Amino acid sequence: xxxxxxxxxxxxxxxxxxxxxxxxxxxEGWVMLLCILGTAVVYTGWHRVLLNxxxxxxxxDPDDFDFHFPG
Numbered sequence: 001x002x003x004x005x006x007x008x009x010x011x012x013x014x015x016x017x018x019x020x021x022x023x024x025x026x027x028e029g030w031v032m033l034l035c036i037l038g039t040a041v042v043y044t045g046w047h048r049v050l051l052n053x054x055x056x057x058x059x060x061d062p063d064d065f066d067f068h069f070p071g
Contacts, residue, residue, distance in 0.1 A: 006053045013046035 017039055024035035055061070 003053060003056070006049055006056075009049055010046065010053070013042055013049070016042050017046065 020035045020039040020042065024032045024039065027035060
């Protein structure tokens with residue numbers, strides 16, 4: 001339960017990304033551009049939360065720059 005806020009944020013962010021992409025597909029002109037730019041902004045924040053959660057699940061501090069994922 002201690003990771004629940006991050007998981008909820010990831011699920012909501014993913015839903016917002018899908019909604020914005022759907023709106024971009026249904027619209028044209030500057031509205032489509034705004035939807036695509038909004039998707040990029042939401043994805044950037046969503047990706048950061050995903051990486052921080054992954055680092056916390058691995059038992060590392062997200063500010064520890066010496067940690068590298070295997071591979």
